[in-house]
Amino acid sequence: MFELLYQNIEQTVSVILFGIGLTILLLQRNLIRKIIGLNIMDTAIYLFLASMGFIGGRKAPIVVDGVTEVSAYINPIPAGLVLTGIVVSVSFTAIMLALTVRLYRRYHTLDIDVIALLAKGEDA
Amino acid sequence: MSKRRSDWQSRPQNRVRQWFHNGFLALDDEIINQVTKETLRMDSDSEMDKHQEMLDSHRHERTLALERLDQYNIQAWANTRGRKALSRIYVTISFVLAFVMIFFLLRTVATMPRFSDPNAPTNNEVMARYIEKGLEETGAVNIVAGMILDYRAFDTLGESTVLFIAASAVLILLRIDRRKDGTPVQELIAAESDDRHYEPRSDRILQGSAKVLVPIIFLFGIYIMLNGHLSPGGGFSGGSIVSAGLILYLDSFGFEKAGKFFTYKTFSWVSFLSLSFYAIAKTYSFYCGANGLPSGIPLGTPGAILSSGLILPLNIAVGLVVACTMYIFYALFRKGGL
Amino acid sequence: MSIVHNFPFFSILLCMAAGIFTSMFKQKLAKWVTFSVVFAVFTLSAFTLALTLRLDASYPFMMGHFPAPWGNEIRIGRLEALMATGFSGVLLLALIAGFHHSPSFVSEQKTNLYCIMVDLALAAILALIYTNDLFTVYVFIEIMTIASCALVVVRQNGHTLVAITRYMIMHLLGSGLLLLGISMLYGITGHLLMQPLNQAVRQIVQTGNYTGPLTVVIALITSALAIKSAMFPFHVWAPDTYAFAPPLSSAILSGLISKAYIFVLIKFFYRVIGMDVIISQNISQFLFICGSSGMILGSVFAISQRDIRKMIAYSSVAQIGYVYMGLGMGSNAGTEAALFQMLVHAVVKSVLFLATYELINVSGDRKRFHYLHGAGYRNVVAGIVFTVASLSMVGFPFTGGFIVKLNLAVSGMAYGGWMRAFVLVALAVSTLLNAVYFLHTVVSIYRRPSQDIVYPSVVKSPWYAMAAMTVSAVVILYLGVGSQPILDIIKEGLKTLI
């Protein structure tokens, strides 16, 4: 198994990064770190996707000198998908950060557990 | 930090120095006062006082909130032993879950197609057509640009909409509305004072380097935007580079100067115009494609700057949207408006 | 190709364009544009439904100049058209019934931003219903997530902010899992469009290569969509979000948006993977167990709530459980029942949230049950509508809920042994629990109010809101009495979904 994992080392690393990002997203109580964890998770998936398009010895999919043979270029599809994905993750980061700013303005802390406690306390 | 500085100021030799340089210091104070007055556009001292008062009350509220938070922390510490046990269980479960997940995913990765294998399932007829016919059918030398803006354009339209809706969501969250007659509400004044609290006031090094850098950044961004169909890059990366230039300008010259050419109106008009152009162009192209009509858009000679049909204008539109959106994100984060 | 064939495409692009244009409009105009766009989409979808009823199979519509495995496309069949018509109709009724409350939860200068969110949420719902491409599914799911976040967060009190932070964390997790699943599926098949994917999956199952990754892919995508649609063990974000959001937003979120995710899941099962593979991989059993436990535990949680909005939010979790139980049966009959439940619940839940808000409003904005005594007399229409919707929730005959439970029971009877007994027992217990809390609420809104509570006099809701609610109640009754044509459409549509 380890040799197979070593052959797919990009994907292996991206899965490990995905796990790290997931753990940070779920376990960190600090909102900012949670958001960084989210970003790590997303980029890990993009690495996974981008590594699937790569074929050794071929060039980036930009036509040079009119050569349009399949054996000359790598797969352009994953790159296009990742480009779309990056935009989505920036949008999410901005929204999460805006939420963080609002929460901080109201509760003056970044700890999500404390914030939940304080919000519950507002009822009484 | 502040504590250390006060120590440093109260040392005897510094007092001597201060006394020695008193004239210069007074001059400096005068300059700072003038600059702040200029940037604030406050004619009378009474308004300045009002500003200061707002700032003070804002600070006061914050201190109160922090005290309340401390009390809560102590209370929570005292009577949440069960809660802590619960959270420990939650942590353990999450760790176990994450490890199980990584384990299964690693096993999956071991059975996935090999890295850089030309016979992998992904290298099939779809990819072959994109590469072989892409230049002919879309006119774009950069096959990735041709793919995302022509073959799979619906996704990319969705992507721009994501950006637009994210900007609207951040506007809902952070924009502080003015009153109907245009006067700012108390929250806005407090936000502005808070923003100015740490701001360097006309830092000459920053401004000097910004004067050199901003045009270069703009030029680079616009180059990437316009050459999206010829070289790596495209609307999105070019737009974010342009927005980085805008942010640098804003940071070094302040809202007053940046507001001369970029207001909220600019943002809404530019993003509205480019997005509606995008939507209308794509509606036309989808309609023609689905109904088998010729679209009548010339593809031009591949490699020239004016080629590949709609891709160039779409790249420009995307770039403008991205630049405006990122800039408005930044401005909203700083003080809740432009 | 006639012009009617283009209507689904027009409706998606119309919503997106309306969202973009609304950003420039003033409040009043934005509101009217949104109303008319939703109405237009409803009309267009109805025409599409009429067209697809005359066709035997679903038809593809190219989004661009390139045919199937290269370009992007949407696919229109009668089931999709029915769902689009139903959802846009429900949204129209909810907007008419609930939009006049908007000054109470969104400031005047942000009303047009709220309208943008409604438009784009509808665009995403339509795109998810019609699309035939997995990556488009991802992009529009993201639009829907952001739109629903913004719909909730227009009311900026502490509870909403905390609830929406939870919501975002769970949904971001879901998006990550979904994208990972899609990229793995792309890695082992090399396609993103659903029909070529289906062929590739068939090949994988036959040859036995990459069956391990295929199982992981199904698990990832199923759990991602389950998180996003608040299936029982993943429902943690749902109750707070539904309860503290503005009433109109809760109606849209719980009534429509969660259903769109489930529709995508059904499409994924039927069109991409194939139901036989899902059953052989034991995914459907998992959904069955989660769904049935959600049915019961969601109701148990609902009983223990003291805030009426939270009670309704938890009952939403229970109702989603019905959908997943029907889907988890693995038979066509079960899925038909699940699809019908999606439609019924969309109508019932949205009107329930709005009627509850009216009842709370006439009780001085207080949510505890004993303040609600007599609310049924203070606002007669809302009281009656609430009663009808509650009866449908319980599964009273002549309401939509009854037909759902009947169909679920009938499709459960097709199984032998423990599964049949399990279905029947779960349905019986959940009906009993539903009866406990909904009938208790109905009784309490018609009880005599205690003398020492002073109720402030409030401005009466306008006639059109009341009329829209009445229409919804009539629709609920219609779904209970004349549901056969709709069930037929679902049955035929499920065959052409593949």
Added chain:
Amino acid sequence: MTFINIFLLGMLIVCALAVSLTRNLLTSLIVYMAYSLIMAIIWMLLESPDLAITEAAVGAGITSVLFFVTLKKIHAIKGDSDHEQTQK
């Protein structure tokens, strides 16, 4: 090439771990920027220059600027009194 690749991938994991293990928010943010830049280089090695440009401009540029301005808003950059609060 292979050595560089493996080294960069290792650095990615180190950065990702460092983000959650550092005490200071500012430090973890800067580590995240480094992570983005390494990711951009890896994408360059994977022959995807489009992605490399976008990640460098967005991940290391705009996203980080947004993070920084947020930190400034919540007073976590200067040694402020509520520094301890944001540490938790």
